[in-house]
Amino acid sequence: MARLEQETKKKKPFDLPSQEVVLNVLRSNELFQHRFGQLFREFGLTQPQYNALRILRGEGGPLPCLEVASRMIAVVPAITRLLDKLNARGLITKLQDDKDRRVWNAKITPKGLELLAKLDAPIRDMYRALCGHLTKSESKQLVSLLEKARDRVSSVTL
Amino acid sequence: MARLEQETKKKKPFDLPSQEVVLNVLRSNELFQHRFGQLFREFGLTQPQYNALRILRGEGGPLPCLEVASRMIAVVPAITRLLDKLNARGLITKLQDDKDRRVWNAKITPKGLELLAKLDAPIRDMYRALCGHLTKSESKQLVSLLEKARDRVSSVTL
DNA sequence: TGCATTTACTTTACATATCAACTATTGTCA
DNA sequence: TGACAATAGTTGATATGTAAAGTAAATGCA
DSSP states (O other): OOOHHHHTTOSSOOSOHHHHHHHHHHHHHHHHHHHHHHHHHHTTOOHHHHHHHHHHHHHOSOEEHHHHHHHSSOOHHHHHHHHHHHHHTTSEEEEEOSSOTTOEEEEEOHHHHHHHHHHHHHHHHHHHHHHTTSOHHHHHHHHHHHHHHHTTGGGOOO | OOOHHHHTTOSSOOSOHHHHHHHHHHHHHHHHHHHHHHHHHHTTOOHHHHHHHHHHHHHOSOEEHHHHHHHSSOOHHHHHHHHHHHHHTTSEEEEEOSSOTTOEEEEEOHHHHHHHHHHHHHHHHHHHHHHTTSOHHHHHHHHHHHHHHHTTGGGOOO
16 A cells, blocks of 8 residues: 555646545545455444444433434434344334434344444454554544544535 | 544543544545535536546546546446446446457546536635645645555455 | 466445435424 | 424435456466
8 A cells, every 4th residue: 555646546746735635534434444344244234334333332222313323424314224224133123202202212232232242352453453553643643633634524615 | 523532422432542543534534525425416426426537537548447446446346337327428438448358448528528627626625625724734744644544454354 | 279267347236325305293483 | 273394204216335146358278
């Protein structure tokens, strides 16, 4: 793996620093996601499915569907279908709220917890294999720069 | 936008620096991609479609389908469909190679070039709006850390 | 020459992202 | 109270990512 120009056989150098930043983020993501996708598939999950389960495990109790969606980047219709599938597989339950009958609360099941538990170690290993070669100081710096890079996203309008 | 713990209402702090790095890359990507997706859609394109067109414009001449795929991260079947759609819309042509009849060469059409040209300015603006607030030195550092972060990806095995 | 292998795609099937349009329930306010 | 708006979610249609299996043409090699 090397510079983005080489990886993509780009002919002209980047003329815009911000362009180079964005494209490097996208590229890094693609590579990381690809690896995690393979790992999840071995356990019969996809990344969004894993994320939803992880969020529900982190929460402990039931969580409205839209709240799950907002903690992922997911758009609403995607969450409906995703949670329905997890529900169909018995990894979560989906129950109508007593107080507000518009709300459906998702909750991870013991079966879901069990599956997640099996994934914990391999995922830790994957994190380390992918980025464990960065020093602590580099990691900190990278995270902090990415946070700063994301800083303006919400204020960008079309 | 803020720290990832707040964005996702994470309850426990990160125990693994490499995990925090990876998750920050994924999150940044989601936010950036979301914005670019909206922009491309205004012009009737998707991100992969735009990428393929951009690669073909950069190349100038015809390029085998698989070469386009390899410069994106795209898996092969995806490229077939994608290029077929661009072809159907007259944005590229797809012609069988004379020498090696297994090969199909894609080439951007004037209509495709015209569409890309309309996107150039808005995309530049988007890059700047998203990451123009980083200083040159921060951008350089971020790019270089991301390059280092990607360094191990290809050697990670499941 | 002829057959197995490799290469360059294509097809199929399933999961997700996205927008638009729709249903059901709740809240607001004249 | 009764209409209108807002909220929570679902459904439909199109596009992409991904694996698996298939097709067609070129290559390797006995």
